[in-house]
Structures are given as structure tokens and as C-alpha cells.
Amino acid sequence: MNSSPNTFTQQLQSAWASQGSMLCVGFDPDPKRLPTTFQGKPEGIYEFCREIADATADTVCAFKPQFAYFASQRAEAQLEKLVRYLKDKYPHIPVILDSKRGDIGSTADHYALEAFERYGADAVTVNPYMGFDTIEPYLKHAGKGVIVLCRTSNPGGSDLQFLNVSPNGEPLYLHVAKLAAQQWNKSGQVSLVVGATFPEEIAKVRAIVGEMPLLIPGIGAQGGDIDATVKAGRIPNKPSTGMIINSSRAILYASSGNDFAERARQVAITTRDALRAASNKSN
Numbered sequence: 001m002n003s004s005p006n007t008f009t010q011q012l013q014s015a016w017a018s019q020g021s022m023l024c025v026g027f028d029p030d031p032k033r034l035p036t037t038f039q040g041k042p043e044g045i046y047e048f049c050r051e052i053a054d055a056t057a058d059t060v061c062a063f064k065p066q067f068a069y070f071a072s073q074r075a076e077a078q079l080e081k082l083v084r085y086l087k088d089k090y091p092h093i094p095v096i097l098d099s100k101r102g103d104i105g106s107t108a109d110h111y112a113l114e115a116f117e118r119y120g121a122d123a124v125t126v127n128p129y130m131g132f133d134t135i136e137p138y139l140k141h142a143g144k145g146v147i148v149l150c151r152t153s154n155p156g157g158s159d160l161q162f163l164n165v166s167p168n169g170e171p172l173y174l175h176v177a178k179l180a181a182q183q184w185n186k187s188g189q190v191s192l193v194v195g196a197t198f199p200e201e202i203a204k205v206r207a208i209v210g211e212m213p214l215l216i217p218g219i220g221a222q223g224g225d226i227d228a229t230v231k232a233g234r235i236p237n238k239p240s241t242g243m244i245i246n247s248s249r250a251i252l253y254a255s256s257g258n259d260f261a262e263r264a265r266q267v268a269i270t271t272r273d274a275l276r277a278a279s280n281k282s283n
Ligand SMILES: O=c1ccn([C@@H]2O[C@H](COP(=O)(O)O)[C@@H](O)[C@H]2O)c(=O)[nH]1
Pocket: 026, 028, 066, 098, 151, 152, 153, 154, 193, 194, 195, 217, 218, 219, 220, 221, 222, 246, 247, 248, 249, 250
């Protein structure tokens, strides 16, 4: 019998347990910040990300390539190759394609194919602004994760996400959390994005969504507080689960020298250990 996990949430459960980590390493390969040995090389982006992956794989519960960094450099083929590499070498680590798509259903069908079939991702981030029919096409891909933007980490997220949308003053991001948890999660594979820069809001989302996984960017370069984040997003009596806490630039660019992979590993270990310590404290 094959007991390997086959849905995104099973992959996560298994990675949280076997890796002992809630850290997600994000691939945001900015050509200006790559070590010089990779700059201008035909497959420099792929090779840089591959070395980061090899240096950090035992410290993470997930990897998250950000689509724009590859597309802006006409490096989609390198993204395909990277995800293939990650899935071949680290099949126990789920890969989240961060592309934040959102469009009418007939177009979303193709965004879903792009994420899950072209790139082979296990999960994709989506923008809920256009409503359920724009999310539904992703849910038809059995076992694939659909991670809905809820309370994003950027300051401008408040412009819309904090607008009151009900007579009792409920802000839009909590309405999105309710929709995702109570109506949209037909596949059991829906998760939410909530920023580490807003721990109070993480706690409010957690109170609504139960044990739903939360993708939490915003520690590291954006300055989110690890202790406050983990305390806010914890699942009672289940330490070190429930959160995929992303750090990209702080790990990728820990050094621009020849020691970039070693330094990335050191920062990844320190971050994983800080997340672990925070989790043990708050449970
Ligand atoms: O609310 C959000 C949603 C997504 N992101 C993405 O996460 C990483 C963060 O990178 P850092 O270098 O760790 O700041 C990046 O890919 C964003 O596009 C986010 O930051 N906030």
C-alpha cells in the first residue's frame, strides 16, 4: 500500500511532523541581488534557487517560488525546471506557486492548468476579489491547495481589507475568512494568506477558520515578529502545525558572496529554531 501523502494538506501535515519546521523558504530571485557568479548566466536563476533549496531543504515545511521574479526575466522555463527539481529531489516538501491569480472562470481554468500542470505546483495563491466562480476552477484539481489572500502583509492591504462590509462592522478580510472556511472549502484544500505584520488579525482569522493552514509571509525582510505571529496563529494543543511561515529575501540574500548558500542555511536554521521556540512557548 502506498502511504505517501497525496493532498496538499496531507503533505503539509507530514512535512510539519517529519521536518519539525513551520518555515517556508521563498524563491524571489532578483537579478540585481544574485551573487555575481549567477548574473547573466543562461540558467543562473535556476542554479541559484537550486543551491538555496539544497542548502535549506532540511529546515523547511514548504518552498514558495514567486512567479513574477521568473516571468519578468523571461525565466518561466527555469521555474518549470526548478519545480521539477524540487519535486524529484524533495518529494516530501510541498511547493506553493505564489502567483495571486484572479479572473473569470473560463480564464481561471487556464491559470489552474498553468499552476498545477505546467509548473507542477502542489498549491497556488489566488486573489478572491472576483468571487467564488473565480476560485472554483482551482478546486476541481483534486488534492491541490488553493491559498486565498485574506489579510496581506503590506501596509496598503488595509485600504480594502479593513473596509466594513456588514452592519456589525465586520471587516472584509474576516468576511473572506468566513467565506473560505464555511462555503468555499469544498475540497478541504483551501488555506488563507495572513501577514506576519498583523498578528492581531492572524488571531482573529484563526478563531474563525479552526485548523485551516495559514500561509504567513512577513517575517524577515518585512520585520514581522516571530513570537507574536506564532502565538496568534497557533492551533491549541498542536504545536508546530497549522502555519507555513515564509521568509524569502532574508534567507536568499543573507550573503552576496561565495558563501551565499552556507549563510542562507544559517539564517534558515536560526529562523526555524526561533519558530520552534515560539511554538513551544505558546502551547
Ligand atoms: O501578503 C503577502 C502575500 C505574499 N507575499 C509574498 O511573500 C514573499 C515575502 O518575501 P520577503 O522577502 O520574505 O518579504 C514575497 O514573495 C511576496 O510576494 C507577501 O509578502 N505578503
